[in-house]
Amino acid sequence: MTTTKGEETRRNILHSSLAMASRLGLDGLSIGTVAKQVGMSKSGLFAHFESKEDLQLKVLETGVDHFIRKVVTPALRQPRGEPRVRALFENWLTWSEYLPGGCPFIAAAAEVDDRPGPLREFLASSQKDWLGVLAQAARICMEEGHFRSDLEAEQFGYHLNGILLAHHHCERLLRDPEAEERARASFEELMAGARPA
C-alpha cells in the first residue's frame, strides 16, 4: 500500500496532536495551537480537518489505534488464560508512559463526561470496548481453569480497570516512586482472589 504525501502529513499531525492531548487534554487542541506545533498554517490544517471537534475526534481515534496496537494486539499473541491477562496489565503500564502526559483517555474522560456529543460518545464506546476486552480475557481464564468458575468476568474487568486508574493517579499526580509496585501488588491481590480456591 502506498501512502500519499497528504496521508503522511495527516498522520504526523494526528500523532503530534495525540501527544499534546495527553498533556493538555482535548481542550488544549485548537486548530491554532496544533498548526503552530506542526509548523503549518491554520488554513493548511483546515484542509485536513473540518473543525476543532473533527480534529479532536480524529485524535481520539488515533489514540485508540495506538492503544490497540500497543496494548491489546500483543496480549492476544500470548497463550490463552492468565498470561494474556498479565500481558494486558503490563502493556497498559507501558502504554501509560508512551505519551508525554500519560493516558490520553483518562485526561479526556474528565473533560467530556459532562458534555454530550460525538467526543463523549466515542470515548465512552471505546472504554466499553476496553472493559469488554478485560472481561473476555477473564472469561477465557475461567474456561482454561485458571480462574474459578463462579467469577464475575465483567466485575473482574471493572476492578482491573480501577487498578489502572489508581496507577495513573499515583504515578502522574502524586509522582509516587512506588506507583508501579503498588499497581502490581493490587493486581496480584485481584488475581489471587480470582483463582480457584
Place this chain on the structure above:
Amino acid sequence: MTTTKGEETRRNILHSSLAMASRLGLDGLSIGTVAKQVGMSKSGLFAHFESKEDLQLKVLETGVDHFIRKVVTPALRQPRGEPRVRALFENWLTWSEYLPGGCPFIAAAAEVDDRPGPLREFLASSQKDWLGVLAQAARICMEEGHFRSDLEAEQFGYHLNGILLAHHHCERLLRDPEAEERARASFEELMAGARPA
C-alpha cells in the same frame, strides 16, 4: 462568630465556583465566567481574588473543606475498625454525587498533573492526606483485629482509592446503571482479602 457581608459573598462565590469546577474543570473557571455566574462585575470579583490562579486555588481549598466535612468527619464518628472504613467508602460514593459534575479533584487531577505550581502542589498534597486517612483507617482495623495483622495498610488505601476512581469513571463517563453495584462488589472483595484468614 459573626459573618460579615463580604465573607458571605466570598463563600457564595466559592461554592458556585466549586460546582462549576466539577463540571468544567479548574480551567473552566475564569474571573469572567465566575463573575457572570454569580452576577457580579469582574472588578467586584477581583476585590475577592487576586488572580485566576488565586481563585482556582481557593476553590480547591473549598472543595477540600467540603470533602472533610462530608466524607472524613462523619466517618470518624463511626466505631473504630471496619465500620469506619465502610463509612469512608459510602460517604465517598455520596460525595461523588454531591456536585453536578462529580468529584472536582478527579477533574482537576487530569488538568494539573503535568503543570507544576501551587495548584498541582495543593491537589497532590490533599490527595496524599486522603490516602493517609484510608491507610490509617486500615491500621485501626488491624489493631481491632478486623483485618489481618500482615496487611499493608498503605496498599489497602491505594487499592480502595482505585475502586473509587473506577466508580467515578463508570458512573460519569459510561453512565453504567450498575456503577454503584460494581463499586460495592469490588469493595467487598477488597475487604474479604483484608480480613484474618
